[in-house]
Amino acid sequence: MKFTLIAMTLLLASLATADWSENFDSYGLGTGIIGQGGWEGWDGNPAPDGYVTDVQSLSAPHSLDVEPTTDVVQEFNITSGEWTITAWNYIPSGSTGTQYFILLTLYMGNDSDWALQLVFNSDSGQVIVTEGTATAAIIYDQWVEVKVEIDLTANMQNVYYNGILLDTIQWGTGGFIEFDALDLFSNGGSSIYWDDITLVETIEALAPSTWAAIKSSLK
Secondary structure (H helix, E strand, O other), X not given: OHHHHHHHHHHHHOOEEEEEEEOOOOOOOOOEOOOOOOEEEHHHOOOOOOEEEOOOOOOOOXXXXXXXXXXXXXXXXXXXXXXXXXXXXXXXXXXOOEEEEEEEEXXXXXXXXXXXXXXXXXXXXXXXXOOOOOEEEOXXXXXXXXXXXXXXXXXXXXXXXXXXXXXXXXXXXXXXXXXXXXXXXXXXXXXXXXXXXXXXXXXXXXXXXXHHHHHHHOO
């Protein structure tokens, strides 16, 4: 019985596998993120760095300070499946300008293809889904979850902010149905902070017959 319970727990855990995560805590305070943990500057440029900070953090002690000139990329090169990417941001009140949370179907410098540009426009106080129609009010001075559910098979994505579904839109529109990279970009916007970013592949739920067999084995 004990073995069966353990096996069932492991089976349930395997339904979602954490494929990549980043909390910025293992990097030196004040260091640039480019060249660490797989992060790179846009199109290989070393200049648009973001910096490890302790000014704010969701999981202590560090987060990433995305400054007015930051443009940093993490590549994934995913070609199939269902995935959920989650990230948390902190936007101080009094912030100005625009910051972006960008997901790309193709990452190739100026020839890249964008699946999602989620804009945080502090001048208007809005979160904007560029490829869709949804907007929401920015929540300031607290950590807020950004989540995107990606279904490459169906070529769709669900975009959430603070646990609320903002928009359901097509994933790839330029002929590329992949998940190539994440880009944290500031278009001159004042500093915002990102922490606890995770990328998880979601496996299909077990068939009813499998659940029945598991329940039977526990009797």
